[in-house]
Amino acid sequence: MDKNFGAAEAEARIAKAWEDSGAFKAGANARPGGTPFSIVIPPPNVTGSLHMGHAFNNTLQDILTRWHRMKGDDVLWQPGLDHAGIATQMVVERELAKQGNVGRREMGREKFLEKVWEWKAQSGGTIIGQLRRLGASCDYSREAFTMDPHFQRAVLGVFVKMYDEGLIYRGKRLVNWDPHFETAISDLEVENREVAGHMWHFKYPLANGATYDYVEKDADGNVTFREVRDYISIATTRPETMLGDGAVAVHPSDARYAPIVGQLCEIPVGPKEHRRLIPIIADEYPDPTFGSGAVKITGAHDFNDYGVAQRNGIPLYALMDTKARMRSDGLSYEESATLAGQIARGEREAGDVSQINLVPEDMRGLDRLEARRLVVSQIEAEGLSVMTDSAEGPVPFVEAKKIMQPFGDRSNVVIEPMLTDQWFVDTARIVGPALDAVRDGRTRILPERDAKVYFHWLENIEPWCISRQLWWGHQIPVWYGLDLHAGQFTDDEGDDALDEVEILTLLTQRDFVGEEPRHHCAVDYEGVRDAFMGDLAGLPAPLNHARVVEVEDRHAAAQAFAQGLADHNLSQDPTRLVYPVWRDPDVLDTWFSSGLWPLGTLGWPEDTPELQRYFPTSVLVTGFDIIFFWVARMMMMQLALVNEVPFRTVYVHALVRDEKGKKMSKSLGNVLDPLDLIAEYGADAVRFTLAAMAAMGRDLKLSTARIAGYRNFGTKLWNAHRFAEMNGVFQAPRAEGIPAATAPVNRWIIGETARIREEVDAALDSFRFDGAAQALHAFVWGVVCDWYVEFSKPLLSGSDEGLKRETQQVMAWVLDQCLILMHPFMPFITEELWGTTAARAKMLVHADWPTYRAIDLVDAGSEAEMRWTIALIEGVRSARAQLNVPAGLTVPVVMTEADVPARQALARNGALIYRLARIEAPTEGAAPRGSITVATPGATFALPLEGLIDIQAEIARMTKGADKAAKEAAALRGRLSNPRFVQSAAEEVVEEARENLAAREAEEAQLRAALARLSELA
Template identity: 60%
Template sequence: MPMDKTFDAARAEPEIYAAWEAAGAFRAGANARPGAESFCIMIPPPNVTGSLHMGHAFNNTLQDILIRWHRMRGFDTLWQPGTDHAGIATQMVVERQLAAEGNLTRREMGREAFVRKVWEWKEHYGDRIVTQLKRLGASCDWDRTAFTMAGAPGDTRKGHENSPNFHDAVLKVFVDLYNAGLIYRGKRLVNWDPHFETAISDLEVENVEVDGFMWHFKYPLQGGQTYEYVERDENGNVTLRETRDYISIATTRPETMLGDGAVAVHPSDKRYAPIVGKLCEIPVGPREHRRLIPIITDPYPDPDFGSGAVKITGAHDFNDYAVARRNNIPMYRLMDMRGHMRDDGAPYAECAARAQEIAEGAEFTEAEVDTLNLVPDDLRGLDRFEARRRVVEQITAEGLAVTTRADDPRLGRAARKPGAEGAEAEVPLVEAKRIMAPFGDRSKVIIEPMLTDQWFVDAGKLARAAIAAVEDGRTAILPEQHRKVYFNWMRDIEPWCISRQLWWGHQIPVWYDEDGNQYSATSEAEAVAMAGGRPLTRDPDVLDTWFSSALWPFGTLGWPEETPELKRYYPTNVLVTGFDIIFFWVARMMMMGLHFMREVPFHTVYVHALVRDEKGKKMSKSLGNVMDPLDLIDKYGADAVRFTLASMAAMGRDLKLSEARVAGYGKFVTKLWNAARLAEMNRAKPVPGFDPAGAAEPLNRWIAGETARAGAAVDGALKSFRFNDAANGLYAFVWGRVCDWYLELAKPLLADGHPAQAETRATLAWVIDRCLILLHPFMPFVTEALWGQIASREKMLIHADWPEGGAEDPEADREIGWVIGLIEEIRSVRAEMNVAPGAKVPLVIVEAGAAEAARLEAHAALIARLARVPQMIRADAPPRGAVTLSAPGATLCLPLGDVVDIAAEKARLEKASQKLEKEIGGLSAKLSNEKFLARAPEEVVEEQRERLEAAQSEAGRLKAALGRLAEMA
């Protein structure tokens, strides 16, 4: 049956994928040679709530390229798939679904019933991302699909042979770390989401620039004390000297002033030296119960920012928390779990009195401080933002706001115009400014730093081995700059908060008796036995999602059981991941793998860059520049999308993706298809055992050598994770060497009656086969389709043998390379000189060596057809108006004097050159401007660099063309 005229990706892709699955082509060990070395990649598990986005498409394309390449090379491969239970995201989705359906709320339903609902949702929707990955062509061993909650209570697939009981692994890890003293419960500052009422990780916090305010307030000194406040310029000259009875601070969160434990200044700040150690008054709350707090020194305050004095509220700010810990400052929690001001505990007067004793030196405990509610009675229970409004109102009414002129530009829109009525009046200094505010990425509410009791891993101890493993090379991190990021994080690591106040997740395996004693066990029965039969209550919290996913490299292989897969595939070979989770996931897998397996979880971490839009901007729904990979697959096919991403995967450089580029590689798919059709039309069929290295025709030996070089280049590039070099090299080989040159040069040899017809048919079929094999990891669908259509095969292409080595023929390379070079040179000169396409220009042979003369004679017809040379003329010297060609071993030229208006062409080129030089000057000046480089967005700077590079390249081309014109004059 003849081939279809075009490749119908929409029809063919699902059929091909189904055939792969039916043949078990993706299974662990498929196509492995006897005694083969293993090659394993663990997929970064997408959230079970997720759908395929461009980041997934990029990440999984790179993994699939590596897996298919190794599978064809006979390695014992495993690409381990699976999904993450995504605690907060999944709980949110199910709660919204319940609300939309008018069902009971989570709390009305109860924990057990709600968790059952989540499992039902997971069974119904949880495989969506897997289905979408299959559309991309991902060749994972789907029979082994893992889930980070597999085996947990409610799992209907519990004990499924191909889904390891991940829950048991998680519980064992927790208990073992707890017993080793590496997990403990304590009170620390965490990111608190008031909407979900849970702690969240830094990765789940989005820092967004918003319009905000900075209020400036006075903290009066105790008892009306005064001091001389002096400001100086950088030369030491006094610019301000006045007597003050206060110290001023600036804050964007006035409601937190109620919990201040101190005011800090820098030790070198001489302005405040006279009052360090004294007490100042928090300017809010009932007058008779105003608290006094100490003025201390600490390296944290910046003397050049604001007033140089910083209020320290350790329970509600991460920087303040560090200062408070260094200086033993009490940390007073002001808010409840909903983000409302506390409404519990003793009356304010009683709490404030005890806090005053502490400020004056009384001993205190962390537990006692947590009971003290320092929110005044009239503010208790208020939403934090309403409390902010009232605090500002009260301080301003009392005259304790720092003031400024009404025309101060810092007031923003509230500022009066200079010279306007009332412009000189004094008003409270409330700076209008852009501030960074932390939002929950799911809840979209402002996150509150909160001092709460949580479970923590002593990450500092676990990090030591993980640092050493990268230092000594057991695990390589690529590109190099991410190695430095890894070390920076790991060497300054904080305790890892692993508890979450959710219901969906691995419930923490700790039980408490009535006295508060803790019992950590893998089951309640075991805990009860440890407690001597006393009644126990289980900790209601669940584990951070990152805790369970940190076990991914060995938990998916059956650990803690000593399974054959664990022995065969751990440590894994490479992890392909994004830069944003180096710390949250990569570092934690390193820590857990080394602690429990005594080996690194992977030998290489390849950190890929970000997929941006064509202008270099990050894709986001708000910008409307999100490109959906599924839409692109629908339009252009998975192969075009995959090849586009691979071709742009330069190590350490973000991708600038455009639909036009995907469309361009869609044409490459068509080009490959047409090349195979040309082979079919010429009755070129694979000949078993045929090797073109021994062909009689130099052209066939040449393409054999080109193919060998292309294969070696792909191998070298993929071994060093240069995906773009591999893809672009293949593109240049297939489109350039094979389609543009070999197919054109071979046409005469394929003609009926030519003595080299059979050999050339066999060579053409061999070359097409090699193209399909080399392209398969990048473009699996079209290559598999062609493989099956060209001939009847013993194996599918996915299991075809990857070529190793290959003969090169220097003599054939020289001959064919010389001919191609001459044709390209003639074409280039005609284009540079603006010669009309239909103009007939002969080739003048002034001088030629024996070998070159033989080549000209042997390939005269080809040169005439492909270079549009109607005839070859011999001459003793170049004729007037001729352009000399670059042809080693020969003096050849094109007489263009009669077809080119030299004066007009020179004027055109000079005008274009002058315009380019002006553009180059402007771009160079801009890129030499330090202010531009510092202030302009990264994508804008990169765009300017690319424009400069393109302009310089074009200027070089114009210069060469002007040089040729000068030669003709």
């Protein structure tokens, strides 16, 4: 064997061997009737590559997976990818641009999607390959993709089902709008960042020059300020949105403004002659202590304002287009302002205000920031800024202020709340079962604190916007047709047939584009065609004979319909009449499809054997950041669809940070690439580090020093095997099962092994990966590689052939157990050692996980003996080192006192003790002059080293030891002399304290006696 494990070479070879042998396939190594154990991978983004978070997440999943597989459970770890609408579309568009292609829109949808699939085939999903380097034992033969034909059918089927049940609806609501990608995005894709901004303070004059007493009072009700005002003061960070204000709101309890609630005030911007008046309303939302206490309400451009507007019937005036420029469509400013004024005065119902464009002509088409500058300068020019004093006299009051601003995490542009037509899931109707399932324990969320986050979010759930204005994704299975029932065409004769004139009227007078279309929902076009034909049947002839045809979009539909009418008019051939329908161009939110992940990857809606076997899945391992967005949605959706939870346990893990605790980010340059780390330290070291640091609910601060430490751990394990190989351990015939041992050291290590197996199982059972890793580390390095290997040396090289044979067998067994127990954490090095150290029936990945128990294998006598042996060796070593006895010197020893167990332990383990402590076999007698004293439980030893040692140093050393023993004894005595302790503490605790006290007292006595002798010398 080499001195080190050649990770770089071996990992690829071993990974291939595992996969070639089908070791990871669903059900591999399952014993007959094995309990199903299944995990679906949180699907990485198809554009993604492995980062530390993935490495962490998948290491934990792999540990569970390998552990259960070795236990003989029927294991499926289902891998796959998420199609990631925005991210993928962005990547492909960028690629196309780089290659000098025409843009997406010029290319057209069909062609573009071809390009996306080409890209996917070439460079999509590299992360799956990278998972192999990590050692992830997923069933790669089952790799799934949210855009697989099967998955697509499932997703569209779900949409239709939920639509039919009324759980999905179309509506106009405020959504997060990304002006760069021109699509709605989810909250998850919005990053709130604090940026430098400004707060402007403006005066909104009261209508008709009205005035009021503005009074401020302190906490005791004393008037601190009073003036007559003809305005209300408003603070805003976004002056351009003032154009769309629908009201000014104050808190109902705010006495300052009580006199003017219900009055109208004027928005101080826009052409003078069409100044808009808006009402002052009372609402709970404004914070009286913040700013002036009055808030302008722009319902179409702010989420808080939207709520206020909804509650108070304030119209929502949209100001921006899809690129977040000031609108230039719709009515003129004059017409718009007039209508808005009528609405504000209650002279007109608000109704559909989408044609009202309150952007003054001089600002139409401007970027929102340019518009902001214009608005500010116009208000200042008019003297309607709140003023403040400065060195140069009064100036407009503008505070420099940190403000939270939403940014698109992909586009990095400021996100706009935007009022648009979107599809929504009526989450309120499916949230109940998802809450109940966690409340009653059908699904358990770990750590428990994260269940609180889950509850909090679900209890306050908002409708879920599921449409995205993208091309890459599941196109919404809804088709629209012109609404011919809208009732504007007339059948003058009432004969249920349209004559030429009536058709011409229909053709020339209708603006189909402006009308809200009819729609039907089905998984495909065939499905909606019948529904539309049904609609037509109710129309007058000849429209009721129109053919339903599919066209590209609404515009094409209007044209085709007009053309059909014209053709019919000329030919009177009813077959020329067409009723064109077009499909909703939008796609579904990627989370909608990944919400189906557990069911969809297992073949649902078909009733597959996998579904029967592995659903609900056992565990979901995922990051805390997507509890809402993914976990909650999967819960809601699986429960809504099959009335069953998607998983039994959700293990929520924290973030991997850099060693200083900073979030890893490309801009900070503190990103640790797991692939680099794997190349440098090996996958095993990276995995073990992540597992060892996976304390539940706490972020990991990852340092390479720690990884190096666990790489060294792997080397340690490797070299223990190398030692064993050199001592014939692997050549000797192996025992069947657990070897029968006679020597205390061998009986002891077998017992210790049983303990650690129980500890690892218990830790993994409760998802304490760090506990399992740390226990293994302490055992493999601290017990096996240190003590047991050292103890074995005299036995393996000794003359007692029987003992040698026994030790070889026990060591072979113990090392095998180390490999088995370590395998889920360090799969590569353990598999390699497994293969090199014996001819095996199965690879380690399929080795049987042990079930032996400490209660059967621990031998108390051997254990006590080995503890004593270790204490003696450590005592001698410590004394020697502190008194600078040359390391290589083997020293004589006199045993000055010893009880029977000590004598027995010494007799049985002398060979190891003499070698490890570097002492000669002891003689018995009184302590010679100038000797070092070593006290062990039940015995005292003297190492005669007169002339070699410093008497004063030895006195100091023993005094320290005696004092320490005395101090501990005193503490124990104090406790034991307290009757309440003896009464109320557990019996074994009291007993332990008593034993401990006796030992401490004995130790102190031994040391004091030795000290007394020494003092005579000094």
